Amino acid sequence: MKSVADLDTPAVTVHLDVMESNIRRVHGHLAKHGIANRPHIKTHKIPAIGALQMRAGAVGITCQKIGEVEVFADAAIADDVLLTFNVLGREKTDRLMAVSRRLNRLAVVFDNEVVARGLSEAAVRHNGEVPFLIECDTGFGRNGVQTPEAALDLARTAMKLPRLRFEGLMTFPNREPATREFLSRALELFKRAGIRVPVVSGGGTPAIFRAQEFPMLTEHRAGTYIYNDVMVVASGTATWDDCAMRVRATVVSRPTDTRAVIDAGTKVLTSDQYTVTGYGHLIEYPDAVVTALSEEHGIVDLSACRERPKIGDAVSVVPNHCCVVSNMVDEVYGVRQGTVEVTWPVAARGTVR
Ligand SMILES: Cc1ncc(COP(=O)(O)O)c(C=O)c1O
Structure with missing residues (x-):
């Protein structure tokens, strides 16, 4: 089985344990x-x-x-x-x-x-x-x-x-x-x-x-x-631990001490902000702020981070709005404990009519 670390980036991953727990929790609540x-x-x-x-x-x-x-x-x-x-x-x-x-x-x-x-x-x-x-x-x-x-x-x-x-x-x-x-x-x-x-x-x-x-x-x-996603966490309905979708991206540049650039921009994360600021939450660097996106670049402000990633490091971004991210990619990777368990084609991607 392929390890998550070997996934080429940007890649949309779904943490299966988290997703399964979300399904159980919500169904359990409504059923009750x-x-x-x-x-x-x-x-x-x-x-x-x-x-x-x-x-x-x-x-x-x-x-x-x-x-x-x-x-x-x-x-x-x-x-x-x-x-x-x-x-x-x-x-x-x-x-x-x-x-x-x-x-x-x-x-x-x-x-x-x-x-x-x-x-x-x-x-x-x-x-x-x-x-x-x-x-x-x-x-x-x-x-x-x-x-x-x-x-x-x-x-x-x-x-x-x-x-x-x-x-x-x-x-x-x-x-x-x-x-x-x-x-x-x-x-x-x-x-x-x-x-x-x-x-x-x-x-x-x-x-x-x-x-x-x-x-x-x-x-x-x-x-x-x-x-x-970030919007649901902002609403108080979920925590970061409940976020199953993460966009795995690579730091491709560190132009300054406080700036990192990742290989995920609007064409993966989308520019949707809806009710929140920034363009996603970095799990490994919770104090980082994704301040801007261009199509293929994500600009990350590291000023508030004590630990800072280096070029080539991978980061996991919880997107602002997961529904729109689904429509951006051909497939998502279901992962568990560091390995890719399943690759799902996003079969209804692009069905906007
Ligand atoms: C008509 C309708 N019903 C249900 C939903 C699901 O809402 P949520 O994505 O907040 O779970 C949506 C989402 O936009 C919607 O437009």
């Missing part, structure tokens, strides 16, 4: 509170990891793009899939209907009537049926109907369209207290209207360990928890 676990596979895009999540007790998977649904259907990972993205346009709705034939359930979300009509027409064309959830914006400011009243209106409109089947409500991410207030009010309205709401789907890794504080949730969708 009777909330179904529907992991989002966009974080890893690797069917074999989806299979591990299913084996741990997930009820199904979440995908963001039809391309991901297709890759995971090819690998026969789960026959219950939720697609959490407005599907627009005939090309996509035709693909949706085709892949839905290979699954027991492929539910979608939407937040507007244009998408609902397109899905209904596709279902009629293909003689199928589309189960749907209404996406609710409960504070994130992205997709989603803006009020509980609008959720009911859209559900009613869509239920009148041929071959659409209402299943429930979906939001991302669960936020205090707005999500609870929005969903409680919506459920009250649906009840008054005599419409059953079998599924209420929440999501987000920072929200996992408080999912039970949203008693209306029937399921939770988390993705990042499988690897964790």
Whole structure:
């Protein structure tokens, strides 16, 4: 077996003990509170990891793009899939209907009537049926109907369209207290209207360990928890020890006493900063700061470090946002105790349609 030290860099590694523990911890927590676990596979895009999540007790998977649904259907990972993205346009709705034939359930979300009509027409064309959830914006400011009243209106409109089947409500991410207030009010309205709401789907890794504080949730969708990253550590949901993905990079230059340059830039680590500063956390040099990236160079400020790496040394970088790193590389290396146990092609890499 190849040793991790022999991996050419930059290389994306996944520490299997850590990943397996993340799977157990999250599934255990949700199971304890009777909330179904529907992991989002966009974080890893690797069917074999989806299979591990299913084996741990997930009820199904979440995908963001039809391309991901297709890759995971090819690998026969789960026959219950939720697609959490407005599907627009005939090309996509035709693909949706085709892949839905290979699954027991492929539910979608939407937040507007244009998408609902397109899905209904596709279902009629293909003689199928589309189960749907209404996406609710409960504070994130992205997709989603803006009020509980609008959720009911859209559900009613869509239920009148041929071959659409209402299943429930979906939001991302669960936020205090707005999500609870929005969903409680919506459920009250649906009840008054005599419409059953079998599924209420929440999501987000920072929200996992408080999912039970949203008693209306029937399921939770988390993705990042499988690897964790700087953003999750910053949210207080994980520690560095819980970070399974590490980009192994080599120090290729030490232009000054306080500067190191590593061979991982935006084309591996990505420039995603979201809620944090810097561009990754160096496990071996926790006081180092990745101050800037160009495409192939990572600039590391070592001013605060007592120990400093030399040219040729390898470092392990926890990326800011692991989900985007997955989309940058052809394969990731599953490692345990210093050896490479498995090489996984990132099968759904680049499936952005
Ligand atoms: C719709 C939706 N659900 C669930 C998730 C999973 O959230 P996280 O990556 O925080 O686990 C995401 C992530 O962006 C998402 O967009």
